[in-house]
Amino acid sequence: MTTLLTNCHVIPCITEGEAIIHDAAVLIEGKRIKAVGKAADFGDSEGVQIRDLGGRYVMPGLMNMHVHLGLSLPGATQAAAAKETEMDLFARALKNAHDALHAGVTFVRCVGEKNGLDFALRRAFTSGLLQGPNIVCAGRAVIITGGHGWQGYGSIEADGADEWRKAARSQLKLGADLVKLMITGGIAGEHEAIRDAQATFDEMQAACEAAHNAGKHATAHAGSPKAIQDGINAGLDCIEHGYFLDDATVELMIKKGTWLCPTLCVSRAEQYMRNLGVPQYMINKSLRAGEDHAKAYQLGLNSGVKIAMGTDMLPGEPNEGTVATYREMEFMSELGMAPHQVLLSATRNPAQLNQLADQFGAVAAGYQADLIALTANPAENTRNIRSIDWVMKGGAVYRNLG
Ligand SMILES: [Zn+2]
The missing domain is CATH 2.30.40.10 (Urease, subunit C, domain 1)
Incomplete structure (x- = not known):
C-alpha cells in the first residue's frame, strides 16, 4: 500500500x-x-x-532509551507486582507498551526486565501478532549479590568475572541486543548509597567483553565518577543516569565516545512518586540527588557528550500534567539543551546508539x-x-x- x-x-x-x-x-x-x-x-x-x-x-517517532515495561517501584506498586503471575505481568507490560505507542514512542530500549518479558514482547510486536513499539532489549540486568535492583526486578546476582561473563552470555543466548549492568548503588535501594561502587573492574570487563564479542553494546546504571571511569575503561559504551559526573569523567566519555542516557525524571518527580506510594526514603534520596544530577547533565551537555533520551519511568505514564517521555524532554530543554537538539536526542541519537541509524530516527x-x-x-x-x-x-x- x-x-x-x-x-x-x-x-x-x-x-x-x-x-x-x-x-x-x-x-x-x-x-x-x-x-x-x-x-x-x-x-x-x-x-x-x-x-x-x-x-x-x-x-x-520518539525513541526512549531507558525503559522497564514491567516497572514497579518500591512501595505500593512493588507490593502489587509481587502478587502477579507471569501472565499478569505480560498484560501490564503490554498496556504500558500501548501507552508508549499512543504517546508517540515508537521505539524503546528495555534495560532490565524479568521473566523474559522483553523477549516475548519483542517477538509479539515484530511478528505483528500484537501492536507495540520496536524493542531492543537487555533481558535481565547483571548485578553483584545484593547489588542495585536485587529485589523485585529479576536481575541476575553474580560475583566474580566468570559469573559476570556467564550472566551476560545467558542473556545474549536468549537474544539480548545489549547487556545491562548495575555498577553502583541507586535511588531505589534502601541499603545502598548512589555513590557506592558495586562491581569490580574484572567483573565489568568480562561482561562488556561478552557483549562486544557478540557485536552488542554494554550499558550500566552508574552514579559515581570513579565507578563510571572504571566502567568505561572496562568497555562500557553507555552510562545510564550519571548522577555525579565530573570533569575528568566527562573528558573520558568524550575521548571514548561513551553515550549518556541522563533520565532526569528520576531525581525530580516528587508528585509522581507520592502518587505511586513510593516510600519516603526513596523520595528523599531522589530529590537529594536532583541538583547534582542536573549539574552532571549540564556538564555533559556543555562538553559535547553524546546524549540519548531515556526516562527510567513508563514512557507513556502520566507525569506532572503530561507523560514521562515528554516531561523528560522538557527537563532536558529546561536545563539547557536547545529544542531541536532535544528532538535529535530522542530520534537520531538513539538510533546511532543502537547502530540502527540507517533505518530508524x-x-x-x-x-x-x-x-x-x-x-x-x-x-x-x-x-x-x-x-x-x-x-x-x-x-x-x-x-x-x-
Ligand atoms: Zn532503570
Whole structure:
C-alpha cells in the first residue's frame, strides 16, 4: 500500500541546524518511507492513499532509551507486582507498551526486565501478532549479590568475572541486543548509597567483553565518577543516569565516545512518586540527588557528550500534567539543551546508539515509517511535544488525529 502524507511540515532529524521542510509531503510504501520533499514536487497521485495532516509538523517517532515495561517501584506498586503471575505481568507490560505507542514512542530500549518479558514482547510486536513499539532489549540486568535492583526486578546476582561473563552470555543466548549492568548503588535501594561502587573492574570487563564479542553494546546504571571511569575503561559504551559526573569523567566519555542516557525524571518527580506510594526514603534520596544530577547533565551537555533520551519511568505514564517521555524532554530543554537538539536526542541519537541509524530516527527515504505529527512546532519550543496527536508505526496509523 502506498500513502502520501500531505499538508505538513517535516522536521527530518538528520543534522543539527537543519531546515524544516515546509509545505511538505511524505510518500510511504509498505513499512518504509519512499520519498520526502516539497508537496509541489509530488505529481500524479493515482492509486495513492492521501492523508491530509492539516498543517501539522511531522517528525520521527520518539525513541526512549531507558525503559522497564514491567516497572514497579518500591512501595505500593512493588507490593502489587509481587502478587502477579507471569501472565499478569505480560498484560501490564503490554498496556504500558500501548501507552508508549499512543504517546508517540515508537521505539524503546528495555534495560532490565524479568521473566523474559522483553523477549516475548519483542517477538509479539515484530511478528505483528500484537501492536507495540520496536524493542531492543537487555533481558535481565547483571548485578553483584545484593547489588542495585536485587529485589523485585529479576536481575541476575553474580560475583566474580566468570559469573559476570556467564550472566551476560545467558542473556545474549536468549537474544539480548545489549547487556545491562548495575555498577553502583541507586535511588531505589534502601541499603545502598548512589555513590557506592558495586562491581569490580574484572567483573565489568568480562561482561562488556561478552557483549562486544557478540557485536552488542554494554550499558550500566552508574552514579559515581570513579565507578563510571572504571566502567568505561572496562568497555562500557553507555552510562545510564550519571548522577555525579565530573570533569575528568566527562573528558573520558568524550575521548571514548561513551553515550549518556541522563533520565532526569528520576531525581525530580516528587508528585509522581507520592502518587505511586513510593516510600519516603526513596523520595528523599531522589530529590537529594536532583541538583547534582542536573549539574552532571549540564556538564555533559556543555562538553559535547553524546546524549540519548531515556526516562527510567513508563514512557507513556502520566507525569506532572503530561507523560514521562515528554516531561523528560522538557527537563532536558529546561536545563539547557536547545529544542531541536532535544528532538535529535530522542530520534537520531538513539538510533546511532543502537547502530540502527540507517533505518530508524529520521524522516528520509529508506527509513522505517515510524512517524508522529504535532499541531505545534517542537523544534521551536520543547513543550510543544505535548501536541502529538497522530502516530504511525511501520507505515500503519496507530493514532489518528486525536
Ligand atoms: Zn532503570
